[in-house]
Amino acid sequence: MSEVLTILGAGAMGSALTVPALDNGHEVRLWGTRLDDDLLDAVDAGRAHPRTGVVGDPRVRTFRSDRLAEALSGATAVVLAVSTEGFEDVLAATTPHLRPGQFLGLTTKGFGEDRDGRIIVLTDRADAVLGEAGCRTPIVAIGGPCKANEVAARRPTAAVHAAVDPAVAARSHDLFSTPVYAAAAHHDRTGVEVAAALKNVYAIALGVCHGMADAGGEPFHDLNALVFTRAVAEMAALSVALGGETDTVTGLAGVGDLQVTALSGRNRVYGARIGAGERPDEALRLMREAGQTVEGVPAATSAARLRDQLVADGAVDRDGFPLLAAIEELVTDPAVDTSVEALARRLVVVP
Numbered sequence: 001m002s003e004v005l006t007i008l009g010a011g012a013m014g015s016a017l018t019v020p021a022l023d024n025g026h027e028v029r030l031w032g033t034r035l036d037d038d039l040l041d042a043v044d045a046g047r048a049h050p051r052t053g054v055v056g057d058p059r060v061r062t063f064r065s066d067r068l069a070e071a072l073s074g075a076t077a078v079v080l081a082v083s084t085e086g087f088e089d090v091l092a093a094t095t096p097h098l099r100p101g102q103f104l105g106l107t108t109k110g111f112g113e114d115r116d117g118r119i120i121v122l123t124d125r126a127d128a129v130l131g132e133a134g135c136r137t138p139i140v141a142i143g144g145p146c147k148a149n150e151v152a153a154r155r156p157t158a159a160v161h162a163a164v165d166p167a168v169a170a171r172s173h174d175l176f177s178t179p180v181y182a183a184a185a186h187h188d189r190t191g192v193e194v195a196a197a198l199k200n201v202y203a204i205a206l207g208v209c210h211g212m213a214d215a216g217g218e219p220f221h222d223l224n225a226l227v228f229t230r231a232v233a234e235m236a237a238l239s240v241a242l243g244g245e246t247d248t249v250t251g252l253a254g255v256g257d258l259q260v261t262a263l264s265g266r267n268r269v270y271g272a273r274i275g276a277g278e279r280p281d282e283a284l285r286l287m288r289e290a291g292q293t294v295e296g297v298p299a300a301t302s303a304a305r306l307r308d309q310l311v312a313d314g315a316v317d318r319d320g321f322p323l324l325a326a327i328e329e330l331v332t333d334p335a336v337d338t339s340v341e342a343l344a345r346r347l348v349v350v351p
């Protein structure tokens with residue numbers, strides 16, 4: 001079935017996902033937020049997208065921020081591809097325009113809050129926002145090892161599209177899956193979403209290991225492996241406590257995405273700067289000034305709150321998350337010691 005897909009957010013991932021959908025012959029619209037005019041200017045002018053370095057396909061129809069209703073009119077599928085900071089606003093603006101028969105995919109990674117201030121995954125947050133508006137559009141969590149620049153350049157990867165209703169996951173799969181963007185339909189929406197949000201947090205610690213190596217000229221491969229192993233164990237424990245499955249975390253959406261996020265991207269860069277001796281608040285400030293959002297930083301605080309909630313519920317053991325505790329302290333304590341010795345001590349975490 002040919003779909004009319006509207007992607008909300010013309011950043012790296014939004015523009016990248018136009019590629020597999022176009023390759024499958026669908027009509028694709030790309031709507032930019034008020035922050036995306038320069039990105040859409042580049043797309044419209046046939047220049048490389050500033051975030052992916054890849055020239056967009058002229059078949060993509062672009063819409064500026066004041067044309068949201070038009071961009072969504074007649075859409076059969078919608079994907080929200082803004083970063084966590086823009087999630088609530090863009091979702092609220094989109095909800096009145098959603099129509100029966102559509103599904104809403106989310107590439108946004110992070111955590112939200114429910115009405116009582118409890119931390120919840122963004123797929124559940126989207127369900128709540130839509131539900132309050134009387135809208136029953138099903139949500140698809142889109143995860144897996146997908147760097148936007150590689151997806152845009154048609155370099156091969158495999159993604160996971162997870163929904164509560166298998167028919168919805170299958171539809172998202174059919175819309176996007178190509179020989180180079182191999183999308184797997186999945187049933188564990190919570191597991192995919194938790195893994196996607198947490199991998200940004202744990203990639204910071206893996207970035208620290210890389211930064212320590214860069215600074216001192218000696219590798220920290222053993223520490224890296226220790227951190228990676230702990231990260232997967234802690235991601236799995238939090239996911240299972242929320243109703244996700246361990247296999248999801250040990251698969252593409254967890255281990256796969258953690259691996260690629262630790263190899264490149266803003267969370268790794270932030271961690272590497274700390275590993276090289278920069279103060280965390282200073283590294284964050286400089287990256288912000290350069291227009292780089294580090295989603296793992298607010299997600300670390302949210303993940304620690306989530307852990308505390310689950311401890312209070314009796315669902316997890318407080319001592320089971322030493323790496324999360326180390327990362328949270330690292331990103332929130334302005335006086336933290338970033339010498340190689342202190343960082344190494346901090347990351348040797350064995351529960």
Ligand SMILES: NC(=O)c1ccc[n+]([C@@H]2O[C@H](COP(=O)([O-])OP(=O)(O)OC[C@H]3O[C@@H](n4cnc5c(N)ncnc54)[C@H](O)[C@@H]3O)[C@@H](O)[C@H]2O)c1
Pocket residue numbers: 008009010011012013014032033034035036051081082083084085086087089090107108109110146147148149293295
């Ligand atoms: N880049 C990747 O490889 C990749 C891969 C998978 C998932 N993701 C996720 O997709 C989401 C978007 O990532 P990206 O790489 O495209 O980021 P980006 O920085 O390239 O684009 C961010 C998008 O969010 C919007 N945005 C940011 N702040 C906003 C605000 N305050 N209000 C309204 N809109 C705002 C921007 O206008 C833009 O459309 C993130 O949650 C990211 O974790 C990214």
